[in-house]
Amino acid sequence: xxxxxxxxxxxxxxxxxxxxxxxxxxxxxxxxxxxxxxxxxxxxxxxxxxxxxxxxxxxxxxxxxxxxxxxxxxxxxxxxxxxxxxxxxxxxxxxxxxxxxxxxxxxxxxxxxxxxxxxxxxxxxxxxxxxxxxxxxxxxxxxxxxxxxxxxxxxxxxxxxxxxxxxxxxxxxxxxxxxxxxxxxxxxxxxxxxxxxxxxxx
Amino acid sequence: xxxxxxxxxxxxxxxxxxxxxxxxxxxxxxxxxxxxxxxxxxxxxxxxxxxxxxxxxxxxxxxxxxxxxxxxxxxxxxxxxxxxxxxxxxxxxxxxxxxxxxxxxxxxxxxxxxxxxxxxxxxxxxxxxxxxxxxxxxxxxxxxxxxxxxxxxxxxxxxxxxxxxxxxxxxxxxxxxxxxxxxxxxxxxxxxxxxxxxxxxx
DNA sequence: GTCTATAGACGGATAGAC
DNA sequence: GTCTATCCGTCTATAGAC
Numbered sequence: 001x002x003x004x005x006x007x008x009x010x011x012x013x014x015x016x017x018x019x020x021x022x023x024x025x026x027x028x029x030x031x032x033x034x035x036x037x038x039x040x041x042x043x044x045x046x047x048x049x050x051x052x053x054x055x056x057x058x059x060x061x062x063x064x065x066x067x068x069x070x071x072x073x074x075x076x077x078x079x080x081x082x083x084x085x086x087x088x089x090x091x092x093x094x095x096x097x098x099x100x101x102x103x104x105x106x107x108x109x110x111x112x113x114x115x116x117x118x119x120x121x122x123x124x125x126x127x128x129x130x131x132x133x134x135x136x137x138x139x140x141x142x143x144x145x146x147x148x149x150x151x152x153x154x155x156x157x158x159x160x161x162x163x164x165x166x167x168x169x170x171x172x173x174x175x176x177x178x179x180x181x182x183x184x185x186x187x188x189x190x191x192x193x194x195x196x197x198x199x200x201x202x
Numbered sequence: 203x204x205x206x207x208x209x210x211x212x213x214x215x216x217x218x219x220x221x222x223x224x225x226x227x228x229x230x231x232x233x234x235x236x237x238x239x240x241x242x243x244x245x246x247x248x249x250x251x252x253x254x255x256x257x258x259x260x261x262x263x264x265x266x267x268x269x270x271x272x273x274x275x276x277x278x279x280x281x282x283x284x285x286x287x288x289x290x291x292x293x294x295x296x297x298x299x300x301x302x303x304x305x306x307x308x309x310x311x312x313x314x315x316x317x318x319x320x321x322x323x324x325x326x327x328x329x330x331x332x333x334x335x336x337x338x339x340x341x342x343x344x345x346x347x348x349x350x351x352x353x354x355x356x357x358x359x360x361x362x363x364x365x366x367x368x369x370x371x372x373x374x375x376x377x378x379x380x381x382x383x384x385x386x387x388x389x390x391x392x393x394x395x396x397x398x399x400x401x402x403x404x
Numbered sequence: 405g406t407c408t409a410t411a412g413a414c415g416g417a418t419a420g421a422c
Numbered sequence: 423g424t425c426t427a428t429c430c431g432t433c434t435a436t437a438g439a440c
Binding site: 024025027028105108109111112113115116117124125127128152155156157159160162163164165166167168170171173174175180183184187188191194 | 226227229230307310311313314315317318319326327329330354357358359361362364365366367368369370372373375376377382385386389390393396
């Protein structure tokens with residue numbers, strides 16, 4: 001989680017970078033723009049991070065961690081029915097996207113850019129592995145709370161759920177159709193919940 | 203479909219742009235790079251398209267049309283079982299991604315950039331509407347061939363399928379895990395097929 | 405350590421010769 | 423119409439003053 005107290009200079013630069021990326025997009029985010037946003041010289045950014053790649057890495061780690069936290073917090077619900085829990089988790093993820101569309105779009109932009117640029121190598125892979133980790137954890141929590149087990153491998157269901165959330169995110173970023181996104185996630189929740197089996201049976 | 207015969211100068215520039223985007227990514231695709239690839243001066247590109255935006259639009263229209271064609275062709279199968287038809291369609295889409303990863307990544311890059319840049323305004327929306335159109339058409343063809351109807355609205359199922367293919371594409375571009383992508387699409391096929399109902403019953 | 409200044413490369417776009 | 427040459431902006435990165 002984010003520490004309180006006076007943020008370090010490095011943290012302030014990461015926050016500034018994040019604001020620029022959310023607002024203007026990754027393509028328009030230069031070390032100069034970040035320096036302007038943070039109110040320091042571009043040389044200071046160079047000195048602190050040594051290049052754009054390491055800075056972007058830090059921003060992504062920050063965003064992915066925040067997203068994972070948000071997803072886990074979303075599971076604090078009073079529901080006990082499998083489909084209700086999953087539905088609520090997916091809806092609260094959509095809520096996050098709707099509240100910070102720029103952040104979600106930035107994560108997608110970084111993924112795609114990281115696949116092209118050698119100096120961001122490994123970043124998309126780490127990002128994606130972390131997403132899957134969070135998904136597997138979420139599914140495990142749901143299973144525990146609803147006292148069920150999943151009838152497919154956890155990793156497979158996690159990948160399925162991740163593909164759906166990524167796809168819905170992309171669609172919503174394009175058309176901003178709240179109702180359509182909710183309907184898709186409702187279908188997703190029903191599908192995932194259909195793979196729940198009572199824990200006692202075999 | 204692509205016309206045969208000597209391609210026009212405009213078509214040759216679009217093809218050159220496509221090659222650069224696939225190979226180097228959208229972020230590294232400049233009008234100068236396209237001009238180099240096509241063997242003309244950068245002024246010629248300016249004259250032909252009047253800027254980067256219109257050129258990118260043409261490239262996307264071309265790619266999306268090709269993708270729609272490929273998806274529809276994929277439905278020429280001997281299968282009659284719903285889940286088998288859907289599985290085969292999804293697999294042949296994955297095959298397309300695997301054969302031309304740069305092209306699929308370019309489409310995603312254009313979508314995200316189009317959401318940020320005013321001179322590409324409307325491009326992601328048109329792109330996405332076309333995807334949905336193709337998906338609805340595919341679902342209708344499956345329903346006709348297997349002699350079934352869908353128990354949810356066609357648009358909703360199309361959005362669900364599109365979210366899944368987008369999500370799987372993104373995942374595969376990152377981890378290149380063929381087996382995992384196939385397993386996810388198998389789950390997707392089963393889910394979609396589960397919404398088939400016999401045409402006679404109500 | 406922090407700044408200003410600048411090097412060096414690349415980008416979009418245009419002017420003007422042919 | 424097509425080219426070369428060029429304007430002017432932006433970028434990353436660094437040199438050197440303080």
